[in-house]
Amino acid sequence: MSEQITHSIQSTNLADILERVLDKGIVIAGDIQIKLADVELLTIKIRLLIASVDKAKEMGINWWETDSYLSSEAKDNPEYSGEKRNIELEERVKSLERELVKTEVRAKAKVEAKKAKAKA
16 A cells, blocks of 8 residues: 655745746845954955846846857947947046146146246
């Protein structure tokens, strides 16, 4: 005579659980701190999001589309590859350098004017 065990909880398989997690999304967060004599030496912040691509896009996360290591479209498009951003940053640095030179010239002119005024 064989006995059959019945469970009151409906069993779910791994695929069902994975589908639910990816559909809803799950966030795991934690911090690791290393201190020595109340002096913080290292802090590691861990943030892990597990979700489907569709759910991630709903949340506004799509970094893989613009990562040149993950997307062939990003490799071919300088907008995505970061090349455009590098050019913008280089132009900004040059502009700041020009402003710095102007400021230095003005400062030297003021010093020279003070020296000339002091001699007179």
